[in-house]
Amino acid sequence: MTVTTAFPGRTESAPEAPGQFLAPSAASARTPAGLVGNTPVLWVGDPFTAAGHGFWAKLEGRNPGGIKDRPALHMVRAARERGDLLPGARIVESTSGTLGLGLALAGLTHHHPVTVVTDPEIEPLMTGLLTAHGADVVVVDAPHPVGGWQQARRDAVRDVLAAHPGSWCPDQYNNPDNAAAYRPLALELLAQLGRIDTLVVSVGTGGHSAGIAGVLREYFPHLRVVGVDTTGSTIFGQPALPRLMRGLGSSIHPRNVAYPLFDEVHWVAAPEAVWAARTLAATRYASGGWSVGAVALVARWLAATTAPETRIAAVFPDGPQRYIGTVFDDDYCRAHNLLGHRPPEHPEEIDHPGERTVTRWTRCRTVIDPLSPAAARPLAGTAR
Missing domain, CATH: 3.40.50.1100 (Rossmann fold)
Structure with a gap:
């Protein structure tokens, strides 16, 4: 489309619509959960790899919180559909961080409070992000003598579940919805x-x-x-x-x-x-x-x-x-x-x-x- 300007002898091309400036893959969403998925792949080659050789990397860091946004949303949706997770019930889970971000997203999306149980080795940045996104963070103080921090966190999850009747744990380690x-x-x-x-x-x-x-x-x-x-x-x-x-x-x-x-x-x-x-x-x-x-x-x-x-x-x-x-x-x-x-x-x-x-x-x-x-x-x- 060509338009004539106020200056004689001069024309400028104008776009048909502003939307043409969007890349074909640019996502629009009404909720943060709508931004999960459709992450890009990147060719990783020379000089990281040998010349002429390489691999494709699926960049799950492009999700709002990382790869575990996917199972967090899916496990919560499936539990709600089965009636295992009742409206407004608390979600409680053990995590080193990334699933916690996904559950915070799922909690915001479906209106559930979220408690994340973690350990002292979690990065301060991750604790700050979890808190900023509305999750309650419980930090265990000692590893389990056999199962380490993971088992200590799982034991603490049971305590939090008992303190909040009707709450639900996704059990990411054993849940097939994961x-x-x-x-x-x-x-x-x-x-x-x-x-x-x-x-x-x-x-x-x-x-x-x-x-x-x-x-x-x-x-x-x-x-x-x-x-x-x-x-x-x-x-x-x-x-x-x-x-x-x-x-x-x-x-x-x-x-x-x-x-x-x-x-x-x-x-x-x-x-x-x-x-x-x-x-x-x-x-x-x-x-x-x-x-x-x-x-x-x-x-x-x-x-x-x-x-x-x-x-x-x-x-x-x-x-x-x-x-x-x-x-x-x-x-x-x-x-x-x-x-x-x-x-x-x-x-x-x-x-x-x-x-x-x-x-x-x-x-x-x-x-x-x-x-x-x-x-x-x-x-x-x-x-x-």
């Missing part, structure tokens, strides 16, 4: 990438690994699923040890972990995750915290050791903002001896998760449920 919430994410990946050969996912409660991998296997039966855990975590059969990293790993055994879906597992140590997260930020202008660093390290190796046409999808659960005082803080990292530890180009390998306790990046292609009878003896090959 995994079901990730079907839309899997379908987004399918639409964005068309074909996926390898999926790289961190494992904590087991929800997003089970939910995404289960759906993608329906479309790609030969999909290679690679789980990423932290050293000191019990999920895949290692002994429980003190853990610095949060957001992945566990001191208990979540029943949402779908062991038969995994082809292999990698354990990553905190200094290795820090190196990857910082290098990723410096070279690709996209990063995150512990989980993102660990996943990126493993995806980088997979990209370097498979054919360039192999399509690798890695799920980045959140962004870097939460970790300004930890992963991206030099004083914190120096105090915990996290700097200057460039990982080797290849992981160590063990044949069985019970073979020995791992303390650095290690790969195992035998994946079994540590609570199953098969965990008592070494096995060859994979679980599926």
Whole structure:
């Protein structure tokens, strides 16, 4: 469309409508919950990866609170539909932070008060955000002698539930709605990438690994699923040890972990995750915290050791903002001896998760449920 201005001999082009300036993917929503989902994927290549190799990262940090906005909203909706969560009832859950943000969002959306039970290792930024978004924050003061901070938090959840009759706990570790919430994410990946050969996912409660991998296997039966855990975590059969990293790993055994879906597992140590997260930020202008660093390290190796046409999808659960005082803080990292530890180009390998306790990046292609009878003896090959 062309319009004539008040100046003779001069014309200017005017847009048909202001909306044409919006990118096709720009989202509009009447509620914050409407902004959850449809997150972008980013190609991560050279110089973070070897030249000619790379992987696609699903940037779940683009959700209002991170990846766990998805299960928080889904679990609350499902509980309301079943009548398990009554109108106005309190929601109470144990979390290291990210699910707490999702539950605060779900509470605001559906008009429920929210109590988040956490521990002293939570970042001050996260506590501030939870409080700002209306959640009550309860901090336990001592770890459980066997189950660590996670079990101590779960014990405290029971106390809060007893103090508020009619309140409800999502139980993210064992609630199948947690995994079901990730079907839309899997379908987004399918639409964005068309074909996926390898999926790289961190494992904590087991929800997003089970939910995404289960759906993608329906479309790609030969999909290679690679789980990423932290050293000191019990999920895949290692002994429980003190853990610095949060957001992945566990001191208990979540029943949402779908062991038969995994082809292999990698354990990553905190200094290795820090190196990857910082290098990723410096070279690709996209990063995150512990989980993102660990996943990126493993995806980088997979990209370097498979054919360039192999399509690798890695799920980045959140962004870097939460970790300004930890992963991206030099004083914190120096105090915990996290700097200057460039990982080797290849992981160590063990044949069985019970073979020995791992303390650095290690790969195992035998994946079994540590609570199953098969965990008592070494096995060859994979679980599926």
